Amino acid sequence: MISIVDYGVGNIQAITNIYKRLNIPVRTARTAEELTRAEKVILPGVGSFDWAMTRLNNSGMRDVLVDVVLSKGRPVLGICVGMQMIAKRSDEGSLEGLGWIDAEVRKFDVAAASHRAYLPHMGWNDVEPRCRECLFKDIGATGRFYFLHSYYFAPKDPKVIHGVTDYGGPFASCVHSGNIYGVQFHPEKSHQCGIQLLKNFAVM
Amino acid sequence: MWHPAVEEFCGDVSMLRPRITPCLLVKNGGLVKTINFGNPKYVGDPINAVKIFNEKEVDEIIVLDIDASVQKKEPDYALIKNLAAECRMPLCYGGGVKTVQQVEEIISLGVEKVAISSAAIGNPELIAKAAEVVGNQSIVVVMDVKKVEAREPYEIFVHNGTKGTGFNPVEFAKTAEQLGAGELVINSIDCDGLMKGYDLQLARKVRDATNLPMTVLGGAGSLNDIAALIELFGTIGAAAGSLFVFKGSFRAVLINYPNRSEKDALVPQTRRAVV
Numbered sequence: 344m345i346s347i348v349d350y351g352v353g354n355i356q357a358i359t360n361i362y363k364r365l366n367i368p369v370r371t372a373r374t375a376e377e378l379t380r381a382e383k384v385i386l387p388g389v390g391s392f393d394w395a396m397t398r399l400n401n402s403g404m405r406d407v408l409v410d411v412v413l414s415k416g417r418p419v420l421g422i423c424v425g426m427q428m429i430a431k432r433s434d435e436g437s438l439e440g441l442g443w444i445d446a447e448v449r450k451f452d453v454a455a456a457s458h459r460a461y462l463p464h465m466g467w468n469d470v471e472p473r474c475r476e477c478l479f480k481d482i483g484a485t486g487r488f489y490f491l492h493s494y495y496f497a498p499k500d501p502k503v504i505h506g507v508t509d510y511g512g513p514f515a516s517c518v519h520s521g522n523i524y525g526v527q528f529h530p531e532k533s534h535q536c537g538i539q540l541l542k543n544f545a546v547m
Numbered sequence: 548m549w550h551p552a553v554e555e556f557c558g559d560v561s562m563l564r565p566r567i568t569p570c571l572l573v574k575n576g577g578l579v580k581t582i583n584f585g586n587p588k589y590v591g592d593p594i595n596a597v598k599i600f601n602e603k604e605v606d607e608i609i610v611l612d613i614d615a616s617v618q619k620k621e622p623d624y625a626l627i628k629n630l631a632a633e634c635r636m637p638l639c640y641g642g643g644v645k646t647v648q649q650v651e652e653i654i655s656l657g658v659e660k661v662a663i664s665s666a667a668i669g670n671p672e673l674i675a676k677a678a679e680v681v682g683n684q685s686i687v688v689v690m691d692v693k694k695v696e697a698r699e700p701y702e703i704f705v706h707n708g709t710k711g712t713g714f715n716p717v718e719f720a721k722t723a724e725q726l727g728a729g730e731l732v733i734n735s736i737d738c739d740g741l742m743k744g745y746d747l748q749l750a751r752k753v754r755d756a757t758n759l760p761m762t763v764l765g766g767a768g769s770l771n772d773i774a775a776l777i778e779l780f781g782t783i784g785a786a787a788g789s790l791f792v793f794k795g796s797f798r799a800v801l802i803n804y805p806n807r808s809e810k811d812a813l814v815p816q817t818r819r820a821v822v
Contacts, residue, residue, distance in 0.1 A: 353657070354657035354659075356628075356631065356632035356657055357631065357632060389654060389681070390685065391681060391682035392682075394680055394682070424682075435682070453758065460563075461759055462683075462758065462760075463729050464563065465566075465684065466564055466565070466566045466606070466760070466782070467563070467566065467606055487564075489606075489636070489637055491659055491685075493683055493684055510562075531635075532634070532659065534604040534635060
């Protein structure tokens with residue numbers, strides 16, 4: 344069963360509601376014990392990097408989360424700040440990230456953009472999947488998703504980039520490495536494309 | 548170009564779209580719609596409205612509790628929690644938000660963005676403190692603006708448009724940006740509920756002053772009004788109350804929203820952001 348890590352950050356209920364409507368069993372994990380049985384994990388996130396990291400560190404679930412993902416190899420999907428936490432560090436804070444993918448989180452440099460861009464990157468934008476299977480199955484050549492962020496995930500190895508979005512220049516809006524997935528956008532707030540992506544994560 | 552590695556396989560990806568956003572006003576737990584910030588008319592139940600807007604796949608939604616600040620009430624956390632759980636689109640909540648703790652609480656209920664208005668104007672440092680905790684992207688500053696012919700052309704008002712502040716919206720927009728706001732909502736009291744079009748002059752003044760995402764509210768009476776706003780500003784938020792809750796000249800309550808092709812038709816072919 345999918346477990347959503349409930350460390351007091353991110354829209355757990357919206358994700359749960361979507362899975363309920365899809366008749367896909369899902370539960371929230373609020374303790375290490377609840378998380379340890381997870382077969383798949385969703386790590387949601389909103390807010391700032393350090394705020395989210397602090398809450399995860401204080402939740403008592405971090406060690407089990409690392410064990411479930413790295414030792415047991417269970418698939419994990421990080422959403423928004425949950426994706427950024429998978430990186431090693433962020434320009435937005437001073438705390439260490441989980442470091443599951445060799446990457447850092449950087450602030451968009453709107454002054455260097457190819458056209459006028461505002462920060463944060465807020466609203467509906469296209470994601471061009473690099474792979475039409477897995478997360479982007481049945482989503483089409485481009486998916487339309489909701490973004491709300493000023494920092495982006497910059498991986499060292501371009502092979503992990505799974506989806507690309509243009510905001511004054513291209514950035515990695517989806518990454519995938521082994522059992523680890525991350526999306527910068529909010530699938531739980533992206534209507535049909537988001538529902539399909541969450542369904543794909545559940546069935547793959 | 549943000550990251551050299553992605554350049555090689557980035558094809559013809561299009562640009563960020565304008566946001567078309569219903570704005571719902573809550574009073575005594577029910578939805579209302581006002582004219583020039585007065586004459587609240589009951590239009591329905593907030594959760595029910597959100598359910599209908601879900602089906603219509605709206606871009607995002609703003610819910611403002613217009614009682615909370617005036618009556619010095621705490622935000623209605625039970626209502627906010629239900630709204631956040633029900634919304635399949637991003638939610639911005641405002642009303643009665645005065646402290647960083649309240650902002651944190653609202654974000655932890657699953658709301659994407661928190662709007663602050665009178666408290667931000669009375670205590671601008673709140674913008675910086677709240678952004679530090681929950682991130683800039685989640686802090687929205689709402690400015691309710693009225694034309695004041697005798698003095699500066701525009702002034703920010705608070706408490707449902709009853710109290711002048713002496714603040715100029717253009718100057719305050721710059722302050723809000725410097726302090727770390729993530730979005731500005733410019734609400735024209737003069738245009739509210741009249742459905743005769745946005746105050747484009749006001750929008751232009753604020754747009755030119757900052758580099759933040761901006762949403763314009765007050766006056767939209769048809770999709771043409773939204774198209775005119777997008778034509779001028781490109782990627783922008785076009786919010787409306789009456790347009791999406793009333794139908795026809797008798798203002799019958801009927802929740803409505805453009806479908807995907809109607810929405811796409813509002814955006815010029817070249818989706819580049821217009822300066």
